[in-house]
Amino acid sequence: MSLIEVKDISKTFKVSKRRGGVPGMLANLFVPKFERKEAVKNISLSIEKGEMVGFIGPNGAGKSTTIKMLSGILYPDSGEIIVDGFIPYKQRKNYVGRIGVVFGQKSQLQWDLPVIDSFELLKAIYRVPDAVYQKNLSRFTEMLDMGSFIRQPVRQLSLGQRMRADIVAALIHSPEIVFFDEPTIGIDVVGKETIRSFIRELNEQDKVTMLFTTHDMQDIEKTCKRLVIIDGGTKVYDGTLGGIREQYGTSRQLDVEFAGRAEIAPIDKVEMETIDENKKRFIFENRDIQINELMNQILSRYQVRDINISEPDIESIIRKIYNREVDGI
Ligand SMILES: Nc1ncnc2c1ncn2[C@@H]1O[C@H](COP(=O)(O)OP(=O)(O)OP(=O)(O)O)[C@@H](O)[C@H]1O
Ligand SMILES: [Mg+2]
Structure with a gap:
């Protein structure tokens, strides 16, 4: 059995259908209408320990929805997910300590507190032993060159600084599995390179298993051997980066x-x-x-x-x- 096993998962959202004009607004209140949006349709995926998988697809393809299901934030309507022996959405409390999640579009840090305080808070939440915390903190802050802003409140940080802080926050408890959902969004070329080499090192040295979502193909080319492409909620490719050229190019x-x-x-x-x-x-x-x-x-x-x-x-x-x-x- 692989470290991450996803079998035939699907997720449909109910989206309220708003009608315009005054009569429409009244109707919305009293007889709400919904339409169904199939975000993920029968996706299966097996990822082995230590693998680094690029996960791409156009806007609205279902990437974030899949990552949310993998990290236990959303439950699938059907199908099965087992990660490291856990069913994410059912055993969330014990599961979260095993994984790290980075949502590039949404910070998980405390806005008004210095970066370091968020890290301390996470240390307490995950009960990270002091020695592990200190080791991770000094190693990660050095690798991501964070010394100059670690005592500043998050709201004062630039996007690139905030992203690096978010990445460290997701890793401070030494998770074995990390889900990255667009960790390079809006970052300049140099910043992207820093993040890529950080991710690469974590995978190569620490054997951390990773799923990496991005819209920048260079992120994938520079970090991942395997690529999964989804479109319209279904998987359209799963194989090596080179294989895609053989198959479609x-x-x-x-x-x-x-x-x-x-x-x-x-x-x-x-x-x-x-x-x-x-x-x-x-x-x-x-x-x-x-x-x-x-x-x-x-x-x-x-x-x-x-x-x-x-x-x-x-x-x-x-x-x-x-x-x-x-x-x-
Ligand atoms: N909470 C929600 N309620 C209703 N619809 C949703 C919800 N979350 C996602 N969707 C819809 O599901 C589909 C897939 O969305 P998702 O966020 O997974 O796409 P994505 O591949 O991450 O796209 P992007 O590259 O733009 O981030 C989209 O059509 C989106 O509008
Ligand atoms: Mg997304």
């Missing part, structure tokens, strides 16, 4: 600069775009035509000055998956 592109104005005849099964007067881009599937065959066709007919082959990057493949422009989802 099979198209190749060939940019050709011709020696002079190019009037190129269409080539079967190859899409052609004009970049400028002398340059064309040929987009094709490997299974339709081999690269050397295409190059031969072009080189034998036209005068070529430069040629450049490239593969689609992960980000453009993900974009296609979100837009449902790829087969198989």
Whole structure:
């Protein structure tokens, strides 16, 4: 059995349907109408101890809802979740000490208190032994460069500082499992790098198991080997980061600069775009035509000055998956 086992979970929200105008407002009061929003539909997921999994999907895909169910904040309508032997929403009291949760969009710190006071409070709540607390505190504050603001009230912190403080707050009790829901949102490039290397170290050295939600593909590329994509509440991909290129990124592109104005005849099964007067881009599937065959066709007919082959990057493949422009989802 894996450390995190999710079987067929679903979650539907009841959203009140507001009607406009005075009669509508009265009707809302006396005969409220609801519509159902299926946020998560039959998601299954197994995560092994020490794994670091990127969890992505477009806005409204159901990522935060899934993380809330995993951390025991929400219960699923159907299906099962077992994390480290616990059923999160049923055994919440004992379970919370085993996990850490970071919601980038919502701080869990005490707004008016110095950062360090929030940490002390969490130490008491989780009954963290003094030695463990001191060790974590000094290690994490150094790694995240927090010395300069740890005694300042949270409300005075910049977003990047607050996020780092929130991350430490979620980890002060040495949880074995951490759920990150957009821990890099709104953070600048340098700050993102700091957070990424912190997360990486925690995973590599401490073997902390993590699920990492983000809209920044670089976060995933720099930290996770495995990627789970959800869309419309269902899982559309679960595999390695490289595997996604094999499965969906099979198209190749060939940019050709011709020696002079190019009037190129269409080539079967190859899409052609004009970049400028002398340059064309040929987009094709490997299974339709081999690269050397295409190059031969072009080189034998036209005068070529430069040629450049490239593969689609992960980000453009993900974009296609979100837009449902790829087969198989
Ligand atoms: N408490 C709630 N009540 C009603 N609907 C909700 C609630 N929470 C989420 N939803 C709906 O469920 C769907 C999934 O939301 P969720 O927050 O899980 O998406 P997400 O993948 O985290 O998106 P984002 O990338 O924007 O954070 C959305 O359509 C959202 O409007
Ligand atoms: Mg979310």
